Structure formats: structure tokens, C-alpha cells
Amino acid sequence: MHSTTHTTSTSATPHDAVIHITALTKSFVNGPSTLRVLRGLDLTVRRGEWVAIIGASGSGKSTLLNILGLLNPPDSGRYVLDGVDTAGLDDDQLTALRNASLGFIFQRFNLLGRTSAADNVATPLLYSRISAREREQRSLAALASVGLADRTDHDPSMLSGGQMQRVAIARALVTEPAVLLADEPTGNLDEASGAEIMSLFHDLHERGRTIVMITHDLEVARAADRQLRLRDGVLYDAGPELAAAASALARS
Numbered sequence: 001m002h003s004t005t006h007t008t009s010t011s012a013t014p015h016d017a018v019i020h021i022t023a024l025t026k027s028f029v030n031g032p033s034t035l036r037v038l039r040g041l042d043l044t045v046r047r048g049e050w051v052a053i054i055g056a057s058g059s060g061k062s063t064l065l066n067i068l069g070l071l072n073p074p075d076s077g078r079y080v081l082d083g084v085d086t087a088g089l090d091d092d093q094l095t096a097l098r099n100a101s102l103g104f105i106f107q108r109f110n111l112l113g114r115t116s117a118a119d120n121v122a123t124p125l126l127y128s129r130i131s132a133r134e135r136e137q138r139s140l141a142a143l144a145s146v147g148l149a150d151r152t153d154h155d156p157s158m159l160s161g162g163q164m165q166r167v168a169i170a171r172a173l174v175t176e177p178a179v180l181l182a183d184e185p186t187g188n189l190d191e192a193s194g195a196e197i198m199s200l201f202h203d204l205h206e207r208g209r210t211i212v213m214i215t216h217d218l219e220v221a222r223a224a225d226r227q228l229r230l231r232d233g234v235l236y237d238a239g240p241e242l243a244a245a246a247s248a249l250a251r252s
């Protein structure tokens, strides 16, 4: 029924892979019990691809995204990001790779309060050696690219949920990262704002962005090029399952 995406752990990184993960494991120890969340997971994401990851609550989606985002190390396995093998990098190197290669979008937006949209978007640039003037120019350009050119001075309390998420997306884009990582980006939005954010993701995808998106919304997942289900600590191709669900819906 389910075809696994397993490859052998000795496989070379495909030349167009921006994420290449093999045999990844991650467990959490709680007193006497060990929770094996990721159990030898493989994942290859090609440059420009949009991948959606679905899975039950507690299946390990955020755990996987934190590893993809270099926020948490795996217990074992290989993770090559944008051509760099992440094993053996020290904290400074991990931070540098994270800032250069990754943009994050969260369910709760995670914007700084009492801080203008423009300054929120510019924060990831504080780690790079660019002038305040260029930071501002890039921030305004990123806000314009998400349709918020007229909201640059607004702080989060003056923005709608959909607008806050667009600010967060601009912030994720401002460093021109190789990969956008999104954890339930429409999870806190009403239907209309969610649709707005999805159409923005469509635009980003068309402009060639690589996107890895976690969602529990099957409609949202369907918009991606490829759908994977995290279950029992590994990823399965969820395309057939989603197609079957869609045709069952069409018949009802």
C-alpha cells in the first residue's frame, strides 16, 4: 500500500538536491522510557521543489523541522544542506549556515512586538555585515514582494493575522535563503487569510523557491508538488492517499 521513500544510506547526494537526509534518527529520553520519534528517515528535496509534510499530532513533524532548521541535532544519520554536510559543524558554523541558507515561518508568526514591520523583516540581516541603509532597502523590498509596501511602519498590533504572517514570510525571504521551512503557516489563520498566504506560497514557488511545509490541512498539502506522510518515524509518499481522498470527496 505505502511505498517508502527509503534509499540506501550510502547514496551520493543528487546534484540538484538542496536537502539530502539519510537514515536520520531522533529519540527523547524521559526517565526510564525512550520515545523513538524519527527512526531512520530519508528525505531528498530538489532545488525549486515544494514539499508538504503531513502526519498525526505527535508523529514528529516539528521535531523533523527543527532538525532541518539546524535548531536541534539528530542522534544519527546524515544531513546535507545546500551542499554542506552538517555533521561536525560547530555552533558558529551551524548558525552561519542557518542564516545563509534557511528562512523560517511559524504558526505563531513570532514577530517582535512594538517593532515596525520593516524592522521585524530586517532582523535576520543584523547577523550579516551590511549597512543599515541596505538592510532597510532589502526589508522594504521584501515587504513589497508580499504586498505590504503600505504597512512598513505598522507594528504587529496594527496588523491582521494574515498580514502578520506576510511580514513573517518577508522576514524569512529577506536573506534570500535556499530553503523556506514552514511549520503550520496557515494554522492560526481564518480561511480567507489562509487562502491569501497559500497564494503567496504559490507565487514564491513559481519564482523558484524551495519550500518544505508542515501542515495538517490536506487542502493546503495538495497545493505542493509532493506530499509526504510522517508515520512510525519515517516518511511515506502520501500522494496516492490524498488523490483517493479527493476522488471520494468528488463522488459524495
Ligand SMILES: Nc1ncnc2c1ncn2[C@@H]1O[C@H](COP(=O)(O)OP(=O)(O)OP(=O)(O)O)[C@@H](O)[C@H]1O
Residues within 6 Å of the ligand: 028, 029, 030, 035, 037, 055, 056, 057, 058, 059, 060, 061, 062, 063, 064
Ligand atoms: N524536547 C522534547 N522532550 C521530550 N519529548 C519531546 C520533545 N519534543 C518533542 N517531544 C515528543 O516527541 C513527539 C513528537 O513531537 P513533535 O512536536 O515533533 O510532533 P508534531 O508531529 O509536530 O505534533 P503536532 O502536530 O501536535 O505539532 C511527541 O510525542 C512529543 O511529546
Ligand SMILES: [Mg+2]
Residues within 6 Å of the ligand: 061, 062, 063
Ligand atoms: Mg508540531
